[in-house]
Amino acid sequence: MIADLSLYLVTDPELCGERGVVETVRQAVDGGVRIVQLRDKTATDAEIAAQLVALAHVIDGRALLVVNDRLDAALAAREKGATVDGVHLGQGDASVLHAREALGPDAVIGLTANSAEHFEAVRALPAGTVDYLGVGVIRPTSTKPDHPPALGVEGFRALVATTDLPCVAIGGVNIDDTEALRDAGAAGLAVVSALCAAPDPVQTAASFVSRWRAAGTPRVLSIAGSDPSGGAGIQADLKSIAANGGYGMAVVTALTAQNTTGVRGVHVPPTSFLRDQLDALSDDIIVDAVKIGMLANVEVIGAVAEWLDEVRPPIVVLDPVMIATSGDRLLDEDAEAALRDLLGRADVVTPNLGELAALAGRPISGWNDALAAAEGLSGDIGAAVLVKGGHLDGDDVPDALVDVARGVLTEYPGTRIRTANTHGTGCSLSSALATRLARGETPVDAVASTRSWLRESLRAGEGLQVGRGHGPIGHFAGLWQRGGLDTAPTPAQVRSDWWDRTAEVRRRIDELPFIRGLADGTLAREPFLFYLAQDALYLREYSRVLAAASRLAPTPHEQAFWARSAEGAIVGELELHASWLTPGEGVDDATFAVAPAPATVAYLDHLRSVAFGGDYAELIAAVLPCFWLYSDLGQRLHAGAFGEYARDARHPYASWLATYADPAFDVATEQAIAYVAEAAAASSTDRRARMLRVFEVSSAHELAFFAAPFAAAFSA
DSSP: OOOOOSEEEEOOHHHHGGGHHHHHHHHHHHHTOOEEEEOOTTSOHHHHHHHHHHHHHHHTTSSEEEEESOHHHHHHHHHTTOOOOEEEEOTTSSOHHHHHHHHOTTSEEEEEEOSHHHHHHHHTSOTTSOSEEEEOOSSOOTTOTTOOOOOHHHHHHHHHTTOSSOEEEESSOOGGGHHHHHHTTOSEEEESHHHHTOSOHHHHHHHHHHHHHHTSOOEEEEEEOOOTTSSSHHHHHHHHHHHTTOEEEEEESOEEEEETTEEEEEEOOOHHHHHHHHHHHHTTSOOOEEEEOOOOSHHHHHHHHHHHHHHOOSOEEEOOOOBOTTSOBOSOHHHHHHHHHHGGGOSEEOOOHHHHHHHHTSOOOHHHHHHHHHHHHHHHHTSEEEEEOTTSSSSBOOEEEEETTTTEEEEEOOBOOOOSOOBTHHHHHHHHHHHHHHTTOOHHHHHHHHHHHHHHHHHHGGGGOOOSSSOBOOTTHHHHHHHOSOOOOOHHHHHHHHHHHTHHHHHHHHHOHHHHHHHHTOOOHHHHHHHHHHHHHHHHHHHHHHHHHHHHOSSHHHHHHHHHHHHHIIIIIHHHHHHHHSTTTOSSGGGGOSOOOHHHHHHHHHHHHHHHHTOHHHHHHHHHHHHHHHHHHHHHHHTTTTOGGGGOTTSTTHHHHHHHTOHHHHHHHHHHHHHHHHHHHHSOHHHHHHHHHHHHHHHHHHHHHHHHHHHTTOOO
């Protein structure tokens, strides 16, 4: 079994204070801690062994228990009957090879590693010697004053990239590090003071767990029967898990021959093979949540119960499939008794009204009676009960979450959706709920978001046109509508595609008399000054558009970049224009004395209209051609692509042509391209299309702008 290291508590007796280590651990495990390391440098081995016995009792298999350094104490506690899962060793502690030999192949053995040399030494060990590495410190911490130099998040990332072992980040870790460390490759967060000194370890641990879950994609396992028509069972579960943001896995308890009109046959594979499936998964993959559906008989229920007791997944949602739509009982008495026992291993149970009546052992009359029955069941099993009102008569179909242990009674009103596409709704709801819980949502919020998704999917079911009976729901209808089916390009793909789309514009720019005359020196002064005067008008307004991009930018770096570009358009480029247009006068009113040409008016109107819309991504796409096409042209002019004379210092426009090849402008252009490509890649299909459209319009305006001097009846 692979260890779940997501939230790792290292104890400190001083920080635990009067509450004590044992009570702190009990509360932290209640909040979701998955592994506890007993660390007490001052206690004797006998005292450590006694603490391990006490901790094993309060943990009761809900988390792994390891001890820091004290291998002999771990062995002594095991002799007293305590479940001690392993040891965590430092670089100077007992040999990990000796620990593995003493504790056996199933023990959990961790090792501290905080340098490249440590990681190299671990790679030299026989495979299976070490189960995980504790890597840190992330930042300086007072709980271990003799710690090595702090790694920081990036130092942690660099080290863990060199190993296949799970790595737990430790040392000065706080809750706001969760997302960055998970992104850096952490298999979990090891905390000391954040939990030991917390006023409420239950709530603090729960907050850590919620942030950790929300930072990743939950791995959700469905243990259920199959439905070849795809509407129920594991097929529906996998769709529901994916539609709600999880990675779905499935272990098959039974094979059915069914379609939308009914079940024709059931085949239950050997229970030993069911256990093989479960073990294969948990030996390799951390299971963040489990949804349990159809369990065909007492042997199957027993195998699942044994696996749950060994693996202890953090979230279990059980859909007690007991009553067929026809009202027939699906399980015999022994299997029903075993299923009732299994309910105590669940976090949430999701019976329909018929199943709730069977579990309560009495008929149910009306919604209020259903709530009373759910309250009784929740109190008996210690789990939350989601009461589903879909089988009530009338248009009102409320649901309710009842959790006696936590004082929760939340009702969710609803109006019946008139549809025949109800096949697999119970399967779909329970697997979606497991996924939402594994994403870090509270039970109350998870039920609300699951119901919203399910009701949306119910409304879309008829559009699938699957089968002649009770068809399936439209699991992905909302995603298809909101997200579309087009795959998102990478920024590199955006760059390549958009550049290819300017090929014709670039070819036509190259052929313009203005560009050819500018390159070979035959361009008359009048069209050149016309171009400069129009460009001065353009730059004055273009700088304001760039300032608008700065104002809308989502990050400080982008804000600063567009602001610098706006300043450069005014301070740098306009001063160069003035040196030709109003020599010796600098930039003043005379620089802008000419009337704007039609091409200038059209280009600026386009940019201003995009800026007025207030969409940052579209605006930077619209300004990009002025960077990209200009920079490309300048690079090729300077490289001699239009003739070597363009590089000659005696060229009549040499000082101007030199500005086309300004390295600083090339750097700015690359940054502008990167910002636009990243924004386009991250945008929806519709928004990306709008970005491309304004980019292509601006590219066409660039062509018209270069053509304008000769369109104004000048000749070379």
